[in-house]
Amino acid sequence: MTTEMPLWEVFIRGQHGMSHRHVGSLHAADAETALLNARDVYTRRNEGVSIWVVPAAQITASSPSEKGPYFEPANDKVYRHPTFFDIPDEVGPM
Amino acid sequence: MSDPLFEFLLRQGDNTLILGHRISEWCGIAPAVEEDIALANTALDLIGQTQMWLGLAAEVEGAGRSADDLAFHRDVWDFRNLLLVEQPNGDFGHTIMRQFLFDAFQVPHLTALHNASDDRIAGIAAKSLKEAQYHLERSRETVIALGDGTEESNRRMQAALDRLWPYAGEMFLRDGVDDAMHESGIAADPASLRATWDDTVQTTLGEAMLTIPDSDFAQQGGKSGKRHSEHLGHLLATMQFLPRSYPDARW
Numbered sequence: 001m002t003t004e005m006p007l008w009e010v011f012i013r014g015q016h017g018m019s020h021r022h023v024g025s026l027h028a029a030d031a032e033t034a035l036l037n038a039r040d041v042y043t044r045r046n047e048g049v050s051i052w053v054v055p056a057a058q059i060t061a062s063s064p065s066e067k068g069p070y071f072e073p074a075n076d077k078v079y080r081h082p083t084f085f086d087i088p089d090e091v092g093p094m
Numbered sequence: 095m096s097d098p099l100f101e102f103l104l105r106q107g108d109n110t111l112i113l114g115h116r117i118s119e120w121c122g123i124a125p126a127v128e129e130d131i132a133l134a135n136t137a138l139d140l141i142g143q144t145q146m147w148l149g150l151a152a153e154v155e156g157a158g159r160s161a162d163d164l165a166f167h168r169d170v171w172d173f174r175n176l177l178l179v180e181q182p183n184g185d186f187g188h189t190i191m192r193q194f195l196f197d198a199f200q201v202p203h204l205t206a207l208h209n210a211s212d213d214r215i216a217g218i219a220a221k222s223l224k225e226a227q228y229h230l231e232r233s234r235e236t237v238i239a240l241g242d243g244t245e246e247s248n249r250r251m252q253a254a255l256d257r258l259w260p261y262a263g264e265m266f267l268r269d270g271v272d273d274a275m276h277e278s279g280i281a282a283d284p285a286s287l288r289a290t291w292d293d294t295v296q297t298t299l300g301e302a303m304l305t306i307p308d309s310d311f312a313q314q315g316g317k318s319g320k321r322h323s324e325h326l327g328h329l330l331a332t333m334q335f336l337p338r339s340y341p342d343a344r345w
Contacts, residue, residue, distance in 0.1 A: 005126075026127075026128050027126060027128060028128065030239070032235060033235060033236075033239065036231070036235060037128040040131050040132035040232075041127075041131050041132075044131075044135060
């Protein structure tokens with residue numbers, strides 16, 4: 001094939017998952033076909049109860065070269081981590 | 095004629111076995127990895143259905159044969175599948191068109207079987223129906239995408255439709271086995287499924303910008319086993335080679 005079909009990112013919510021998680025990507029001509037392909041490629045072993053597909057071109061990603069300015073300032077600010085609270089069991093997964 | 099129930103079950107299992115094997119021939123060589131996996135999934139669904147149909151056929155026959163015996167130790171004239179499903183794959187569009195024409199029949203057929211007076215048959219139909227509904231959604235969307243795609247894909251899909259059309263009519267032909275199944279409350283009269291099939295096929299092929307051939311001529315001889323096409327023997331030679339050459343093999 002000379003022209004590659006558009007790339008789609010696939011997100012699946014698992015049996016007991018609380019949210020959709022990125023599982024991989026695939027090629028498809030349109031959104032409906034991307035959904036069908038995602039069903040066949042990523043849920044063959046009973047992984048999911050819900051699928052999202054998103055055109056990869058629509059995702060704006062942070063640049064690896066900006067990793068320092070973006071993420072390192074958070075490293076030494078332990079007080080921002082919510083580890084100083086006792087969470088009651090009834091709350092469930094956070 | 096042997097027991098009509100046994101014949102009927104062979105027809106169900108042979109359709110899914112032969113089509114499942116045909117589709118499995120694409121494994122590793124489909125035009126895109128997504129289609130490759132999807133076709134392999136469909137093949138596995140069909141082989142799984144075969145295990146249930148031929149398992150029940152063997153039980154009904156009561157001659158000590160297993161589903162594997164029926165699949166691997168019968169010859170061309172013993173098979174009861176439709177001529178449509180034994181046709182060679184051709185190009186990818188041809189394979190998808192064959193799949194669509196079959197899926198569009200299988201969904202109303204299994205829907206009717208779902209109410210069979212025999213619980214074992216109703217159970218297999220209920221399980222198979224969910225798979226068939228997905229197969230139809232997929233084959234239908236792909237027929238539309240390719241039919242209403244480029245000039246070349248449209249030409250290939252029209253050629254596939256023209257080539258396969260004479261094999262569609264056999265699905266709706268009725269014989270003594272069908273009459274017996276209809277009378278005992280197991281299956282619908284196949285002719286009664288035609289209207290639903292026509293509706294699905296006309297809508298889909300219309301959206302796919304394809305022209306339905308103006309002919310009712312139907313090739314026949316598959317489901318009765320009287321006259322299979324020359325392709326079935328070659329398929330069986332490949333499919334049955336291992337268990338026939340190594341009868342004690344386990345896998």
